[in-house]
Amino acid sequence: MEEWEQYFLRNPAPQGFNASCDQLKKFCGQHAGHHPIALVTSGGTTVPLERNTVRFVDNFSAGTRGAASTEYFLAQGYAVIFLHREKSVVPFFRHLNPSFLLNSLQENSEGGLQLLPQHSSQVYPIWKNYQRIMSEERLLFLTFTSLSDYLWLLRATTQYLQQLAPSSLLYLAAAVSDFYIPQDQMAEHKIQSASGPLTVTLQLVPKMLSPLVSLWGPDLFVASFKLETDSEKLxxxxxxxxxxxxxxxxxxxxxxxxxxxxxxxxxxxxxxxxxxxxxxxxxxxxxxxxxxxxxxxxxxxx
Ligand code: PAZ
Structure with missing residues (x-):
């Protein structure tokens, strides 16, 4: 058995996985032949240290690249599956931070809320564009937190696209961990400090791009990102x-x-x-x- 197959055997599907698959199937079926479809992955994956997770290893990615790119794909006429880290940067919403929104509202004469006129010109085009995209049902939000959630959803999305819209595009901008702790080597409960300093051994994550390109989505157009810190290596x-x-x-x-x-x-x-x-x-x-x-x-x- 290949290492990637063992990974999926050893790491269970995320909660709500079947519901996500239903959404994916519907979205792909609805847009195939009408709009080009792009999967955009975005944000960083966590690697839990405990099964009842209190602590995890994370990375720097905020999801800015994926969220911004999604808006530009939508502007190019694509239907987009936005597979992103929960609570990371989100298309459209990224332009409006919560404190700005609260400071932009005032009570109107009927006791309702309205935007202060001086903020309308900033908010209106974003709101209008978002409403249009949502009414056309061209944007599907799917979330992950851990590496394993991400990989299960990535495989399912790739397979649905291959089956229902095989000329689709994958734009893999998520920052995916290369290391993890297999379920059977993970502590069940919160690791106790009373046991002294903690030494953690992380295993290598199987290279999923390999089955993705050759088996799950052989006809798809795949664009991946590669991040380095050393310009000599890039x-x-x-x-x-x-x-x-x-x-x-x-x-x-x-x-x-x-x-x-x-x-x-x-x-x-x-x-x-x-x-x-x-x-x-x-x-x-x-x-x-x-x-x-x-x-x-x-x-x-x-
Ligand atoms: O999320 P962000 O906008 O801060 O960063 C984007 C990025 C650097 C994570 C992305 O462009 C990228 O390179 N993703 C792949 C990372 C990798 O090599 O796994």
Missing amino acids: IEKATGALKRYKHKLVIGNLLQTRRTEVTLVAEEQSHVVKLTQLQQQEGVEIEKFIVEEVCGCHKKFT
Whole structure:
């Protein structure tokens, strides 16, 4: 048995998995043949230290890339499955923080609430766009917290897309842990400090891109992200991933410069996308250009 198969045998499906599958099936069936479909994964996965989880290992990702990219895919006419870490950055809502919203409201003469007129111009286009997308049912929100939740939902989504809309796009921007503690090696209850200092051994997570590309979704257009912190390693690692998994695109980025520069690595060529100083000052988001490039490649592929 392959390591990835053992992983799914040893780690149970998340709560609500069947309901998520029903939603996925409906969404894919509804949009197949009408809109191009993209799966966007976003945010970091947690690795629990206990089965009754009090503590877990996490990573830095806030989900900004995935949330912003989702809006640009929607603007390009896609229907988007937004598979994101619970409580991470969410499309549309990301523009409105709760304190801004509370400070933007006032009571009207009927005792109801209304937006202060000076804030309407900021909120209205976001609200309008969100309402339109939701009324067209073009955005499906699915959440995960742990690595295992994520992998179960990733596999199910890939398989439904392959079955119902095989020319779809996967845009894998989530920051997925490479290490984990298998269920059978995990403490059942909260680890006690009375037992002294804690030594944790994390095992390697099987490389899921391999079965994803070759078995779960062989006809899908797969674009994965590769994050590094050492600029010397980035292109070599991105190229290595492309060769190893044989998918369509790897988007390389460095932790330190990920908001302003990425490198798109494809089989024939690689290509840098970089924001100018002026674009940065104007608040232009690099995801706009990444998504345009990815959609261009996806269109050629379909
Ligand atoms: O979530 P965020 O916007 O802060 O960061 C995005 C990112 C760096 C997690 C993403 O661009 C990425 O590289 N994801 C893949 C990470 C990996 O190599 O597993």
